[in-house]
Every structure is written in C-alpha cells, then in structure tokens.
Amino acid sequence: MKHVMFAIFVFVSLSFNINSITAQESVEMIGVTDLSWNADGTILAVAGFTSEKGIIQLFDANGQFLREWDAIADTITLSPLGDKLASTMAGGAYAIWDTNTGEIMTYFTWSTMPSTSTTNDLSIYWTSDGENVIVIGGFFAEMHNAQTGELVSTYGNSSTDDLVPRDQIGYTAWDIDRNQISISKADYSIEVWDAITGEQISEYQHSSFVVELGLNANGTQLAFASDDLTLYILDIQALSIVNTLTGLNGLPRNIEWSPDSTLIAISNAVSRPIDIWGVEMGQILETFVVADNAFVTSLNFTPFGGQLVFGAYARGDVLQIVETTIPFDQIGGAQLFVPAPSLERLQTIAESCGAMSLLEQSIGGDITDAALPSIITQLQAATADQIPPACAADLIAIAEAIQSQ
Amino acid sequence: MSSPFNGIQQCATISLTINDNDPVPTATTVPTIAFASTRTPTRTFTPTPRPTATRTPTVTSSFTSTVALSTWYISCNNLTGPLRVRSGVEIGSQFQEDLPIGTQVIRPDLIETSALDFPQYIRIRIYYPLGQQIEIAYVTIRDLVANDGEYLDTVRDPVCPTPAPASSPTYVTGILPAVSGTNNLLGTPVSTNRGTQVAVSNQPPPNDARNDRLYALSLVDFLNLDSGLVEESDELVNFVRSNLLTDGSGNPILQAGDYVFINSFAGPNTDYHGLIVVGWQSPQNCSVIVDQATPALNPNQLYASYSEAFANPNVPRNSDGNAIVVPYVADFTTAQSPIPRPFYCTRYFEPGKLGFAPHDWWFFHLPNQITLPYSSIYTNPSWQWSN
Numbered sequence: 055m056k057h058v059m060f061a062i063f064v065f066v067s068l069s070f071n072i073n074s075i076t077a078q079e080s081v082e083m084i085g086v087t088d089l090s091w092n093a094d095g096t097i098l099a100v101a102g103f104t105s106e107k108g109i110i111q112l113f114d115a116n117g118q119f120l121r122e123w124d125a126i127a128d129t130i131t132l133s134p135l136g137d138k139l140a141s142t143m144a145g146g147a148y149a150i151w152d153t154n155t156g157e158i159m160t161y162f163t164w165s166t167m168p169s170t171s172t173t174n175d176l177s178i179y180w181t182s183d184g185e186n187v188i189v190i191g192g193f194f195a196e197m198h199n200a201q202t203g204e205l206v207s208t209y210g211n212s213s214t215d216d217l218v219p220r221d222q223i224g225y226t227a228w229d230i231d232r233n234q235i236s237i238s239k240a241d242y243s244i245e246v247w248d249a250i251t252g253e254q255i256s257e258y259q260h261s262s263f264v265v266e267l268g269l270n271a272n273g274t275q276l277a278f279a280s281d282d283l284t285l286y287i288l289d290i291q292a293l294s295i296v297n298t299l300t301g302l303n304g305l306p307r308n309i310e311w312s313p314d315s316t317l318i319a320i321s322n323a324v325s326r327p328i329d330i331w332g333v334e335m336g337q338i339l340e341t342f343v344v345a346d347n348a349f350v351t352s353l354n355f356t357p358f359g360g361q362l363v364f365g366a367y368a369r370g371d372v373l374q375i376v377e378t379t380i381p382f383d384q385i386g387g388a389q390l391f392v393p394a395p396s397l398e399r400l401q402t403i404a405e406s407c408g409a410m411s412l413l414e415q416s417i418g419g420d421i422t423d424a425a426l427p428s429i430i431t432q433l434q435a436a437t438a439d440q441i442p443p444a445c446a447a448d449l450i451a452i453a454e455a456i457q458s459q
Numbered sequence: 460m461s462s463p464f465n466g467i468q469q470c471a472t473i474s475l476t477i478n479d480n481d482p483v484p485t486a487t488t489v490p491t492i493a494f495a496s497t498r499t500p501t502r503t504f505t506p507t508p509r510p511t512a513t514r515t516p517t518v519t520s521s522f523t524s525t526v527a528l529s530t531w532y533i534s535c536n537n538l539t540g541p542l543r544v545r546s547g548v549e550i551g552s553q554f555q556e557d558l559p560i561g562t563q564v565i566r567p568d569l570i571e572t573s574a575l576d577f578p579q580y581i582r583i584r585i586y587y588p589l590g591q592q593i594e595i596a597y598v599t600i601r602d603l604v605a606n607d608g609e610y611l612d613t614v615r616d617p618v619c620p621t622p623a624p625a626s627s628p629t630y631v632t633g634i635l636p637a638v639s640g641t642n643n644l645l646g647t648p649v650s651t652n653r654g655t656q657v658a659v660s661n662q663p664p665p666n667d668a669r670n671d672r673l674y675a676l677s678l679v680d681f682l683n684l685d686s687g688l689v690e691e692s693d694e695l696v697n698f699v700r701s702n703l704l705t706d707g708s709g710n711p712i713l714q715a716g717d718y719v720f721i722n723s724f725a726g727p728n729t730d731y732h733g734l735i736v737v738g739w740q741s742p743q744n745c746s747v748i749v750d751q752a753t754p755a756l757n758p759n760q761l762y763a764s765y766s767e768a769f770a771n772p773n774v775p776r777n778s779d780g781n782a783i784v785v786p787y788v789a790d791f792t793t794a795q796s797p798i799p800r801p802f803y804c805t806r807y808f809e810p811g812k813l814g815f816a817p818h819d820w821w822f823f824h825l826p827n828q829i830t831l832p833y834s835s836i837y838t839n840p841s842w843q844w845s846n
Contacts (some may be wrong), residue, residue: 171725172675172817174685192725192816214727219794219814222725224685240685240808263686281686304690305683323690324680349680 080111080119083387086365088129088352092136095357095444097153099139101127102365102387110141111387112153115443123156125149131178131187134230138200140178140187148178148189150200162203166194179228179235181249188235188249192222195235197249209247210237212254227267227276236276236290238264244278246290258293260286268309268318277318279306285318285331299336303329307350313359314402317393321350321364328353328364330393339394360403360448361390395455397421400429403452407445412436426453657703657713657822673702673820678803687745687807693777695742699785700765703822711786714738714764718823719788721805725816732815735791736822737761737799739768739784741775745807748800758799761787786822 086102097120098113108126113119127141138159139151149161164171175190186197186206194208210223224238233249244264246255260280268277269290276288279302287297304322311318317339318331328342328350344350344366352365365388401421404410416432417425430453433446441449675684681695682688689695703711717736724731738761747755762768762784769782777783787799794813795805808814 167725171722172819173725174675174817176676192729194726217727217729219723219729219816220808222816240814263683265683265686281683281688305686305688307679323682324694325691 080122081109083109083111085367086351086387087127087367089354089363089365089388090130090132090139091354091357091363092132093134093357094442097132097136098363098388099130099132099153100365100388101125101130101141102367110139110151110156115447117447121153121156123151125151129176129178131180133180133184133200134182135184138180138184140180140200142176142178142189148187148198148203150187150203160201160203162198162205164189164191165196165198165205166208167192174222174224175226177226177228179226180230181233182230188228190223190226193217195223195226195237195247195249207249207252209235209249209252209254210245224264225267225278227269229269229273232273234273236267236269238267238278244276244288256290256293258288266306266309268306268311270311270315271313272315275311275315277309277311279309281305285309285320287333297333297336299331299333301338303327308353310353310355310362312355312393313357314406317355317359319353319355319362319393321353324349328362330362332394342391342393356390356444356448358403358407358442358445358448360392360399360445360452362393363388363390365389390451392451392455395452395459397423397456400449400452400456403445403448407442409433409436409441409445409449412440413449423456426457429453657711657717657824673699673822675806675817675819682742682803684803684806685808687804689742689744692742692783693779696777696781696783696785697779700781706766708766710769711765712824713786713822714824715761716827717825719786719802719805720821720823721815721818722821723805723815723818725818729816732790732792732794732818734788734802734805736802737787737789738763739765739782740787740799740801741783742785742801745800745804745809748804749796749798749807749809751796751798754798756787756799761799 081104083100083102083104086100088102089098089100091098096115098115098117100111100113102109102111107124109122110125110127110130111119111122125141130139130141132139132153137153139153140148141151142148147161147163150159151157152159164173167173171192173190173192177190179188180186180200181188181197185200187200188195188197190196191210193211193214195210196208197206198204199206211217211221220240222240224240226238227236229235234255235247235249237245237247239245242260242262242264244258244260244267246257247253248255260278262280262282265279265281269275270277274290275296276290277285278288279285283300283302283305285299285302285306286295287299288294289296299318302320302322304326306320306322308321309318310320316333318333320329320331322329325344325348327344329338330340330342331337332339342362345368347368348366349368350364350366354363355361356363401410404413404421413421413429413432416428419425421429430450433441433450433453436446678684678695678698681691681698683690700711703713706712713736715736715738718733719736720731720733722731723729737758740756740761743755762771762774765782765784768774768784771782775783786802788802788805789797789799790805791797794815795809796812800807802820805815805820806818
C-alpha cells in the first residue's frame with residue numbers, strides 16, 4: 055500500500071557525492087513522494103517536489119530523463135504499458151495522465167464516500183488491460199474507468215448495510231495477473247476480492263492488527279506485519295501462515311518482495327533503516343541506513359529485481375537522504391542500490407531475462423569475479439534486441455556492486 | 460478511580476454539551492451548545508436563500524477575479540450534505556490571466572462548504588506556486604431561484620442521494636462552525652466570542668495547500684495508527700509542537716477545554732465527530748492508555764497546556780529540548796470510552812467500542828468565556844420546562 059507523505063518544505067541545496075545519472079534537462083527534486091515502474095521496466099515515474107512545485111518525472115530503464123510535468127501527487131502508478139499514469143493526493147482526487155503529453159486525460163473522486171473523508175490507503179492499481187484503475191476508499195475499493203473516470207464496480211464489503219468502523223479498509227495489495235485485491239481490515243482480517251466479479255474469494259482471520267501488506271510476484275504469498283514486530287507470510291490459497299520473520303525493526307511502511315520471492319525489503323518509520331530480509335533464511339541480510347530526518351516514502355524492486363529503488367524526503371532543516379556505506383545511484387530524486395549483491399543473484403537474474411547465453415559468449419564459462427569486467431562490457435554493448443534494457447541495467451549494477459565489495 | 464474528566468476543571472469557564480455523534484443535523488436537529496452561564500441558550504439557524512446550480516460561475520480571489528475557463532456546476536441539491544463541484548475543477552487546471560502562473564485547482568474544498576457558508580459561493584481550494592500567498596477562491600453561484608430551499612440542478616450528480624429539493628439548508632458538522640465562525644453561528648454581534656482554528660503552520664506545502672489539519676497519513680512517520688503503537692515519540696513530539704499554531708513564545712496554544720474535530724464520516728454508520736481536549740501528557744501506546752483494568756494515566760496528571768507541562772521540570776525533554784507531551788482528548792459518546800488519551804488514539808480501535816473511521820484532526824482553540832446577548836438566544840417555540 056501507499057501512504058501519503060508530507061514533507062517539511064525546505065529550501066536546501068543538495069550536494070550528492072554520488073554518481074548521478076540524472077539528465078541535465080530534468081528539474082532537481084528535493085523530495086520524493088512516490089515512484090512507479092511500468093510492467094517491463096522501460097519507464098520509471100518519480101513524483102516529488104522541487105523547491106518550488108510538485109512535479110512528476112519520467113525516466114527510461116537506463117535512468118535517462120524522458121519528460122516531466124507539474125503535478126501535485128502523493129502517490130502515482132504507471133499503467134502496465136506506461137502510456138498512462140494515475141496519481142492522487144490527499145483528499146480523494148485522482149487524475150489519469152497521458153505520459154506522452156503530460157496532460158490530464160480524466161479525473162475523478164471517491165464515489166463511495168465524501169471527498170471530505172480520509173482513507174488509510176492511497177494506493178492506485180491498474181487492471182492488467184490498462185482499462186481501469188482501483189482506488190481505496192474508507193469501506194470500499196473502487197474500480198474506475200481510466201478513460202472516463204466513471205465508477206465501474208466496488209468491493210471490500212458486500213453491502214452498505216450494517217457497516218461499522220471496524221469494517222474499514224486498512225491496507226491493500228494488488229495481484230495484477232489475477233486482478234485480485236487483498237484487503238486488511240481493522241477487525242484483523244485479510245480478505246481477497248476479485249476485482250472483475252466483485253466477489254470475495256477468501257478470508258484469513260489474524261489474531262492482532264495487520265500492518266501493511268506485500269504480495270509476492272506470482273501472487274501466492276502475502277506478507278504482512280503485526281504489532282508483535284513479526285512478519286507473517288500467508289499462503290493465499292491455503293490461508294495458512296507458512297513462514298514468520300521475527301524481530302522487525304519497527305512496523306513496516308512498505309513491504310516489497312523481490313521478483314524471485316527470495317528477498318523482502320522493508321522500510322520503517324522516520325529515521326529507521328531499510329532492511330533486506332532473506333525469506334528462506336528468515337534474517338536480515340542487509341540494512342540500508344537512512345539519515346536521522348529521512349522518511350522513506352516508496353520502495354520498489356526494479357522489474358527484474360536487481361536493484362531496489364526508493365524515494366524519500368527529509369523532515370527537518372537539512373535534506374540528508376541517506377547515510378550509508380552501501381553505494382547507491384540516483385535517478386532524479388529516487389535512489390537505487392543493489393540489495394545483497396552476489397554472483398548467484400547475478401546469474402539468477404540473467405537467467406530470468408534470457409541473458410545467460412549472451413553472457414556465456416563473453417566469459418566462456420561460469421560467472422566468476424574475474425569475469426565481471428567482461429560481463430559489464432558485454433552488457434553495456436548489448437542492444438535491446440539482445441537483452442531487455444532494464445535487465446541489462448540491473449546486471450551491470452549487480453556486477454559493479456560485487457566489484458566494489 | 461478519579462473521574463477521567465478532572466483535567467477539564469483546570470481550564471476555562473466554558474463547558475460544552477455536545478452530541479456530535481448524532482446524524483448530521485438538519486433544521487430540526489440543530490446542535491445544542493450549553494454555556495456555563497445561568498442560562499443555557501440554544502441557538503439555531505435562520506434559513507437564508509440558498510445557492511443553486513450555475514453554468515457560468517466566476518472565480519475570485521484575493522488577487523483579482525478571473526473567469527473560469529470551464530463549466531462548473533453544483534451537482535447535489537440536497538443541502539443536508541456538502542455541495543459538490545464537478546466538472547471543470549480538474550486537477551492541474553490552470554488559472555490564467557491575473558492569477559499566478561502555475562496556479563492549480565487541487566480539488567473542491569468541500570469540508571467547509573455548507574448551505575450557511577457564504578450563501579452565494581462555493582468554496583474551493585486552489586494551489587498557488589510557492590512564494591505566492593495561498594488563498595481561498597470563491598466560485599460565484601448564479602441563477603438563484605426565488606424560493607428558499609429550491610435549487611436548480613442542471614446536471615445532477617448520480618451519487619447525489621436525494622434529488623428532491625432540500626427542505627432545510629442547515630448543514631453543520633457538530634460544533635465546528637460554532638467555534639470557528641465558519642457558519643456564523645456566533646457571529647454578529649458576538650463575533651469576538653468566536654474560537655479560532657489552530658492553524659497547522661509547517662506541514663504540507665509541497666503536496667497540499669490545505670494547512671488546516673493534522674493529517675493521519677502524515678503521522679504514520681512516527682506511529683502506527685491502527686495498532687496505536689508509538690515508534691518515534693521524540694519525532695512525534697517535535698512534529699506536533701511544530702505543526703500547531705503557537706503563541707508568541709513558540710508554545711502551542713491548544714489547551715484543555717479546546718476542541719478537536721475529526722472527519723470520521725467515511726460512509727454509512729459513521730459520522731463526523733468532535734472531542735474535547737483535556738490537556739497534555741506524554742505520548743503513549745494507545746492499548747496501554749485505554750486499558751481500564753490498569754489505568755496508565757491519572758487524569759489529575761494532565762497538564763492544561765504545553766506551557767504548563769514545559770514549566771514542570773519533572774516532565775521529560777527530548778534531545779531538542781521539547782517537553783515530551785502531546786494533546787490528550789476524551790470522547791463523550793459510546794464510540795470510545797471517555798478515558799483521556801493522546802489525540803491520535805481516536806484512530807485506535809478500543810476493545811468493545813465502535814471506534815471511528817479513518818480521519819484527520821482539526822484543532823480549535825476556544826475562548827475561555829462566551830457571552831451571548833439575550834437577543835441572540837433562540838428558544839424553540841415548542842420548548843417546555845418539562846423538557
């Protein structure tokens with residue numbers, strides 16, 4: 055889910071001692087409210103603010119600036135093809151943008167509750183066909199037509215009769231392949247609803263508060279936290295807990311699975327670090343420390359999972375987004391780093407995007423530390439026909455991260 | 460056990476009898492405000508001509524006036540609820556001419572829009588680029604009809620629940636208009652008796668120009684509202700202190716006896732609501748503070764104001780030197796028990812209680828005493844002593 059974030063509006067001059075790949079044409083952000091990839095990782099959208107205004111910027115898979123437009127957006131979500139972008143801000147106003155022009159195509163507000171109300175979750179989800187978006191109201195998730203903004207259907211509660219505050223929606227997660235939404239409620243339950251039929255599919259009852267949801271890439275496992283600072287892994291089909299990760303550093307604000315479901319990245323409250331958990335090992339593999347005044351607003355693995363991208367802003371007088379020994383890169387105001395870099399991970403991702411044959415041509419055998427320079431050179435020279443650009447970017451980043459260890 | 464309301468006694472001579480959990484009042488359900496005087500006046504509203512639909516409104520602001528570039532209209536004619544402005548108020552809509560370049564409509568600001576509020580205007584909120592003064596613009600509503608309570612509805616909003624003209628224009632969200640003066644409940648000739656809304660001074664600008672509330676979703680940086688767990692109490696204290704309007708000494712003006720409005724209306728069976736500020740104390744986990752079996756707070760330990768807490772050397776300070784206290788509130792309905800609790804615990808689901816839907820917080824500072832002239836006191840003609 056995505057929460058709206060507010061930053062203290064400060065005028066600061068940023069000086070990053072990092073390898074910035076931001077194109078010169080883009081305006082410098084001083085805080086990021088949200089970011090979103092399209093399905094194949096060819097476009098990254100970053101929403102945030104400069105010292106003067108709210109802005110949305112688009113970048114390609116290599117971090118090259120594409121375009122930007124003025125917009126006040128707390129959360130954003132690119133359509134699967136990346137041709138449209140949905141945005142919202144506190145207050146229940148949603149806009150659909152044409153990403154080629156930066157013009158608004160349509161807008162709408164909540165239909166099931168007054169726009170004067172407040173919601174727990176400002177997430178926006180696209181259906182797999184890119185025709186509709188799902189937004190979260192107080193008691194109902196609403197599907198709206200992305201062309202007209204009209205309400206298509208609602209789900210999350212069966213009727214408006216006998217609703218009580220405990221029926222409100224807490225957190226959500228979206229399975230774009232199945233067009234299903236998982237919804238946690240204040241009564242400690244987690245429900246799965248079919249966004250097409252509008253019917254509830256299943257329900258799991260937990261024993262305490264459910265805090266944040268994160269669905270893995272194949273939609274089989276749902277991670278959520280509870281106030282015992284434990285991360286629970288729920289099997290969606292069996293409706294049973296299949297794993298628990300104990301000792302969270304706080305209640306999560308973001309739970310993000312890597313595409314191969316081996317890692318879970320968690321961001322916490324202000325000043326708290328980003329933790330990378332190994333799911334099988336059940337322990338923290340890496341901790342990415344943020345500055346005392348930094349709040350991580352958004353957290354995403356790249357579509358092939360080689361890098362973790364996060365956005366943040368600072369509370370306080372000085373914007374100091376990160377303090378860490380882990381090298382990181384930057385796209386606009388978004389930060390990227392390679393979680394748990396290893397040769398095994400490099401190979402796994404190369405296999406997932408069909409790059410192994412290309413790499414084997416350059417190294418003539420197994421992927422080793424010694425082969426990394428050749429791999430990087432090969433990947434940098436590869437065309438989009440040979441390897442998806444987003445995957446190439448991931449593999450290069452991993453290889454460089456291994457070299458720097 | 461001591462009364463949970465003892466903290467209130469430290470404050471002002473004002474006492475309030477409020478039942479904000481009632482349905483949104485209409486003309487027949489006017490909120491009652493009882494003052495600590497020898498009289499207990501009940502005040503109601505006099506219906507005034509209501510606005511109706513419009514096709515070609517204009518937008519004015521403190522800068523200048525300009526013609527909106529698109530069509531605006533009111534979609535609901537049932538004025539028991541807020542008016543809706545649809546179509547044309549598009550996010551990112553650019554106002555041109557004399558308004559600052561980059562000015563955008565954020566959304567219709569409906570929270571303060573009511574039938575009694577600016578009878579010929581709908582209030583909207585627009586975004587001005589940083590460096591420009593943030594103002595409220597008004598959409599002029601034309602095409603008034605002659606009869607009170609009748610409204611044209613050129614293109615009716617499908618979600619508008621009642622297509623029939625409203626018989627009553629009264630729309631009051633609890634005591635909010637009374638204490639803020641929004642609806643002029645305590646207006647002329649007693650305008651000096653109004654309370655003031657506690658501005659949220661430092662909070663949003665980049666993403667929202669509505670600096671009138673503490674946002675629930677901005678508090679998630681420091682605590683989890685659902686479970687009521689405080690994670691960064693030092694940061695929370697700094698945030699609350701820096702975001703509430705302060706006096707000349709930099710201390711929040713909010714004190715015991717003041718008022719908090721929550722927009723907890725999120726659908727059926729929920730409602731707007733209000734609670735009384737009962738003082739300041741340390742931020743606590745909500746489950747601890749509302750545990751009736753082992754009360755964590757002696758209500759007598761509440762400090763009437765931040766300044767009073769700060770003056771006590773026994774109150775812990777954080778690394779920034781701020782007293783580690785936050786406003787405490789108490790509910791007077793059955794939605795929560797009346798145990799004083801940190802204001803954010805209005806979002807916490809207390810076992811066995813109904814609770815509130817998701818909401819933000821509006822703070823209002825009340826005058827210590829309100830005086831109403833006899834001529835301003837309205838008595839229901841049907842009222843009897845036996846009532």
